[in-house]
Amino acid sequence: MQPNNNNAERNPADRLLKMPGRRDRGPVNFKTRIAGNEGEIMAIATRSVVTAQQTTPIIQAVEIMTREGFRRLPVVDAGTHRLRGIVTVGDIINFMGGGDKFNLVQVKHGGNFLAAINEGLREIMTPQLVTMPVTGSIADAVDVIINRNIGGIPIVNGEEDLKGIVTERDVLRVLTTENSTRKVEDVMRASVRVTNPNASIESVCKEMVKCRFRRLPVVADDVLCGIVTATDIMTYLGKGKVFERLTTGDSAEVMGTPVRSLLSGELHTTTPDRNIHEIAVDMIRRRVGALPVIEDAHLVGLVTEYDLVKAFSEE
Structure with missing residues (x-):
C-alpha cells in the first residue's frame, strides 16, 4: 500500500484559500444553502460551544464571558439547542451606558443598575444574527468577516440548531499558514x-x-498609556469590581469611574515596519485582538484581527 502524501490537501485548516472571485464577492446569501454534509468550516470551528438561555441573568452571562475569555455567547433553547440569538461584548457595553440598551437600566429600572443586571438575556441579546451552515467553507467565513464586519459567526444545521462557532482568530490562524510581503504600515x-x-x-x-469600536487607545500628553477594550469594561462588571463601588445601586456610580482604573500594566505594541505575518502570529499567541502601532514614541496607528484577515485574504 502506497503512503498517502495528500494529507495537507485534505485538511482545509492547513492551507490558505486560493479561489477565484473571493474578493469583493459581497455578502453571502446562506439561506439558499441546503445543509448536508459538513463543510471545511467545521475543521476550524469550535464545536463544544458554551451557551446561555434567554432567561439567563445578564450578570451570569457576563461572568461566564469574563471567566472563559469570550467576546460573545450564543443564546439557545434549553431543550432543542436551537439558536435564538447572541449576546456580544458590544451588547454588554451598549447595556452599560453606551446605547439604547441602557434604557433597560434608566427607563425600566429607574437607574437601578443592580436590578437591571438581573434581567434575562432576552432583554439585550441580538436576535437577528448572521449564521453559517455546517456545509460552509472558510472562504464564506472570510466574506462574512470582511463584508459584514462580524467577528464571530454561529454555525447551524438545517433545523437552526447550533453546531459550532467560528471567529476572526480561527480564520486568521488558517490565513497565516502562508507568508506575506506586506508590512504593518x-x-x-x-x-x-x-x-x-x-x-x-x-x-x-x-x-x-x-463608532462600532471594540477598543480605544488611551493617550495622555501625546503619550500612549494603554488601550481599553470592550472586554476590559465587561470584565470590570464580570469580576465584581463594580459592586465594590456601589453604595446606592445607581448606574452613575458604575459609569462615572475613570477609564484609567481599567488599564493593566501590560501593553503590547508593534511598529510600522514589521511584517504582518510576524505580528499575526504574535497576536494569536498572546490572544490579543489589536496592537497599537508606535513610531518614535508616538501612536501612529492600530492594527486589528479584522485588518489582518482582510489583508491576508487579498494576497
Whole structure:
C-alpha cells in the first residue's frame, strides 16, 4: 500500500484559500444553502460551544464571558439547542451606558443598575444574527468577516440548531499558514480615535457603540498609556469590581469611574515596519485582538484581527 502524501490537501485548516472571485464577492446569501454534509468550516470551528438561555441573568452571562475569555455567547433553547440569538461584548457595553440598551437600566429600572443586571438575556441579546451552515467553507467565513464586519459567526444545521462557532482568530490562524510581503504600515488604520485616562467609562462606552469600536487607545500628553477594550469594561462588571463601588445601586456610580482604573500594566505594541505575518502570529499567541502601532514614541496607528484577515485574504 502506497503512503498517502495528500494529507495537507485534505485538511482545509492547513492551507490558505486560493479561489477565484473571493474578493469583493459581497455578502453571502446562506439561506439558499441546503445543509448536508459538513463543510471545511467545521475543521476550524469550535464545536463544544458554551451557551446561555434567554432567561439567563445578564450578570451570569457576563461572568461566564469574563471567566472563559469570550467576546460573545450564543443564546439557545434549553431543550432543542436551537439558536435564538447572541449576546456580544458590544451588547454588554451598549447595556452599560453606551446605547439604547441602557434604557433597560434608566427607563425600566429607574437607574437601578443592580436590578437591571438581573434581567434575562432576552432583554439585550441580538436576535437577528448572521449564521453559517455546517456545509460552509472558510472562504464564506472570510466574506462574512470582511463584508459584514462580524467577528464571530454561529454555525447551524438545517433545523437552526447550533453546531459550532467560528471567529476572526480561527480564520486568521488558517490565513497565516502562508507568508506575506506586506508590512504593518500597509494595512494599519492610521486615523485612530483615542481617549484620555480621566474619561469616564460611560463616555468610552458611548464612543465604542457609536463608532462600532471594540477598543480605544488611551493617550495622555501625546503619550500612549494603554488601550481599553470592550472586554476590559465587561470584565470590570464580570469580576465584581463594580459592586465594590456601589453604595446606592445607581448606574452613575458604575459609569462615572475613570477609564484609567481599567488599564493593566501590560501593553503590547508593534511598529510600522514589521511584517504582518510576524505580528499575526504574535497576536494569536498572546490572544490579543489589536496592537497599537508606535513610531518614535508616538501612536501612529492600530492594527486589528479584522485588518489582518482582510489583508491576508487579498494576497
